[in-house]
Amino acid sequence: MAEPKRYVTSEELKTHNKPGNMWFYIQGKVYDVSRWMKTHPGGDLPLLNLAGQDVTDAYIALHPSSAWKYLDKFFNGYYLKDYAVSNVSKDYRKLYSDFSKIGLFEKKGQGFLIFCD
Numbered sequence: 001m002a003e004p005k006r007y008v009t010s011e012e013l014k015t016h017n018k019p020g021n022m023w024f025y026i027q028g029k030v031y032d033v034s035r036w037m038k039t040h041p042g043g044d045l046p047l048l049n050l051a052g053q054d055v056t057d058a059y060i061a062l063h064p065s066s067a068w069k070y071l072d073k074f075f076n077g078y079y080l081k082d083y084a085v086s087n088v089s090k091d092y093r094k095l096y097s098d099f100s101k102i103g104l105f106e107k108k109g110q111g112f113l114i115f116c117d
């Protein structure tokens with residue numbers, strides 16, 4: 001028989017907000033990056049700023065789609081009991097999804113030019 005789902009509340013999530021005790025909520029699941037913070041390719045500062053919170057939108061905004069596969073190994077088995085998605089977040093996620101579907105985030109091999117006097 002399947003194990004019953006385990007839940008934490010937002011209040012409890014907030015207490016996991018420091019080096020050595022760092023959880024995040026991302027799109028449905030809670031992740032524990034306590035021992036990985038120093039290895040995060042984006043540095044520890046952005047993690048420290050948002051530790052213990054729902055970082056779904058930040059994760060979508062700042063990571064390439066290839067980063068989603070890293071999440072699995074940090075899932076700590078908990079789901080968030082009382083999550084709420086603001087209207088702004090709903091709009092943002094819809095826009096992101098619509099833009100993705102029409103390929104606006106695909107790399108097209110653009111370069112850039114540097115002009116020197």
Ligand code: HEM
Pocket residue numbers: 024031033040041042043046047050055058059062063064066067070071074
């Ligand atoms: C479980 C949590 C997280 C995981 C597993 C994770 C994983 C990663 C990975 C794999 C990369 C490298 C992406 C690449 O290939 O370019 C990355 C970069 C980055 N991450 Fe995270 N991340 C997490 C949370 C966060 C959060 C909460 C923030 C910000 C609030 C953040 C900000 C960044 C930034 C700024 C970069 C650098 C992006 C760039 O170089 O363009 N990350 N992260």
